[in-house]
Amino acid sequence: MSERRYTEDHEWIDLDGEIGTVGITDFAQEQLGEVVFVEVPDVGKVVAQGDETAVVESVKAASELYAPVTGEVVEANTALADTPDLVNSDPEGDAWFYKIKLSDKDEFDALMDADAYKAHTEA
């Protein structure tokens, strides 16, 4: 059973054991509009919390995804490159960007839960 947390930059991360799966929220995709391009990180890339790790571009904006936690990228959803529209249709499911092996679970615990994120988007 995985646990989900959110960042202020509208990313979600599911934690399953020590592996986190990262994507952008439904709120984020709605703000972006039609997504036209996605760039996912190379497997093996080591990132610190807050580092730019992926790119998402829509007709309105080009944005970076910042690593929600420190760790090593262990899997990337390369299929997204060919189907960027998946980010619009299933942002919090099939359109995950990458999986990361966490170095410090405390970073995860400090992120927002669903209620806090909901409050954040309504603020």
Place this chain on the structure above:
Amino acid sequence: MRDNRLAFAEQEESEEFIRRHIGPGPDEQAQMLKALGYESLGALIDAAVPARIRVKEPLDLPPAQTESAVLQKLRQYANTNTVNRTLIGMGYYGTRVPAVIQRNILENPAWYTAYTPYQPEISQGRLEMLLNFQTMIGDLTGLDIANASLLDEGTAAAEAMAFCHKASKNKGSVFFVSKNCHPQTIDILQTRAAPAGLTVVVGDENDALPEDAFAILLQYPDTNGAVHDYAGIVEKAHAQGALAVVAADLLALTHLTPPGEFGADVAIGTSQRFGVPLGFGGPHAAYFATKDEYKRSIPGRIVGVSVDKNGDPAYRLALQTREQHIRREKATSNICTAQVLLAVMAAAYACYHGPDGLTKIGRRVHRRTAILAQGLRELGYTIAHDNFFDTIIVQTDDWTGSVTEAARIEGVNLRIFDNRVGISLDETCTRELVERLWAMMAFDSMKELTYEAVADRTPDAIPAKLERSSDFLTHPAFNSYHSETEMLRYLRRLADKDVALDRSMIPLGSCTMKLNATTEMIPVTWAAFSDIHPFAPRDQAEGYHLMIAELEHMLAEITGYAAVSLQPNAGSQGEYAGLLVISAYHASRGEGHRNICLIPSSAHGTNPASAAMAGMKVVVVKCDDDGNVDMADLKAKVEQHSANLAALMVTYPSTHGVFEETITEICDLIHKHGGQVYMDGANLNAMVGVCKPGQFGSDVSHLNLHKTFCIPHGGGGPGVGPIGVGAHLAPFLPGHRNMHAQETAIGPVSAAPYGSAGILPISWSYIELMGANGLKQATEVAILSANYLAHRLEEHFPVLYKGKNGLVAHECIIDLRPLKDETGVTVDDVAKRLMDYGFHAPTMSFPVPGTLMIEPTESEPLAELERFCAAMIAIRQEIRDIEDGKLSRDESPLAHAPHTAGDLMADDWDRKYSRAQGAFPVDSLRSNKYWPPVARIDQAYGDKHLICSCPPIEAYQDAAE
């Protein structure tokens, strides 16, 4: 009595141009003032502009002059320039501008008065030519994708440096530059590297590359003309994880292996010698090409192919969200306006000559150079390199002085070194010139050289290994227009697709699309201005220097600054230069640590981008609900960063088009904390003759000569962005190796000492034509017209942001958000529907999303303002039909706009509005109709299926099927 009458009559005549430039005549102005409830222009200005910033004295400029008098005066200046046979090279070459291109592009308002193609449906003509430009660059360099375009070769190299630093696998901070690159390029790289935290190492490219080099820059052929095989060097760079950039000459690439084929990752350079006049340094379009994998990091604008809503191919700017200024402080470049008109000319040159024609030109230039070298060898000279294309270095040793003197007498400019001379030939060089050069350098040699005889014994000087074998410019665009008749019609066909100022008002807020008077444009193509090399000896450019000095003086008087530099060749370039000047000033006072730049959230994106490039840390200041700087937040941030405060960047009148009352207070606050005020001059058209930024507290401003001072927008460039500075900053204005500058000067920001000098006569002429009085009137009428429009539209759309007395400055913002909430009609719908009325939309969603910002300028007559209002009001009625439930947004003409002839002529018409409503929503359109060539363009489709070169002709057939 009689004398007085004569003086009055003469004054009236000399002020004739003022009423040609200013649209509304005296009666119309009175009518507009009456509608606003003011008795006179003076009363309106008193109410609109804060008293404390007003100037007391009129501008100290000469009175207005007639058009013929100004041309005559400028002709005298031009006559003191000397057009010599210039063989200096260094990236600037003689070229034959095809007359059909000179007259039908460079001198044609349909091309030069257009705006940047942000509204693609009404810009298909120049977008097509820009796509030709990109295809030409991609083909010639052997790389996958090119942009359109950059400012000059030197800054293109700097863009490549920033690009490579981001893209390279090697995370070092050294940019290795071959010592055989053009010296002005190396100078710009030095200027740009330091604030970015990078180091430029200049050296021999054959030596080992430093381990921490992230990229290497090579010149091809090199600055001395030598042609080297760089494949091994590129391979070694790649082995270290470094990228390879090649600055390549386009004409040479018709005969040399292109950079893409020997592994280069990036190619940059200038397209000047493809039919664009020298102009004492510019404007010219630079290019940037790279591999497909890096396409999303390319600086500058890229044209791409998409489809319109009918599925037909259509062009538009691609990947717009990647435009660096949108990334604000995270940007690695601030490039914005580029050199569209000149890129269009270069592409047209390639269409006109085609691959065979260009190959012949290249061949001719090379042969003449080889024959020249052979003859000089026979005269006893040593030629420095065996392999060259069009440039040779001649070892002249003890004869150098004599050769220099002989050249001077002959009226030939060579590139002079200590004991060598450089000679660069170009397409204008004839065999007679080669013989003249021999005669000039023969001295006491008894050898009789004849061209034919020497030619017979001259081998080519391009090594077989580097001879180009690949095809280029195979697309029909480069193989269909070789007769003048076809070329003429092609240019007409393209121009007819676009909306420019020669068709209708372009009410773009913050862009100041005013009249570009014909008289102002005429001197641009005088040979005495257009055919001067930027590095020609100073005594050959006397007229230029005179005109430049006067223009600097006039602009300083207008802005209230002590000194002006005309070097920056775009507004963003001016911002960057101004911030570097501020940094240099702080450093000179032992306060080099000051690096915080405060920028209001409403600022244009280039502000934070320029600040980031200048090595400053951006701190954003909030704006209040009225769009003004939030004083409480500003005070808090100034105090928090007091010790490190470098500058505040502020736009005035504000980006919201309002004269903020607090501006002097803001300036005082910044100065009190040791900072400098950078005032963005984009909105200077609201201030000329009324107030002076240099007097009410600003230390630096850039001016957009392509806005306030009549240089046409060229469809997206050229721009000129000079900076004015206070006396304390004057010692730090940009220098250049080819001009006198103080030792404290910052390095050059442009490749040429006076940037785009070739178009400065436009602004000089405008100021001379208008005089102090006319310039002030222009400002006043610009403010009058904006307020009149706001007044006329107010009962139909809410007008956002007003200053004191309910007045705006020179532009106004109308709010469409309430209508969107109610009906679903977007800003885009309104913009596209305006095309059916024959108008270019106002600025969309800047500075506030969901709004339109309208700037009429002083040049639009009342009738045109009314025509625009009628269109806006008719559109409001179309929206009301949706509000009233007569039809839905999706069924309305707004959703289907713009309407092509094809849409309206379709056999089936099942829309809820009539064909006539689609095409002629107001009656006046029946006698004067612009037909949009494509329907609304699908932006997302083009960004998902990125194509940035001319698609094969079958693609058009497929789309049509």
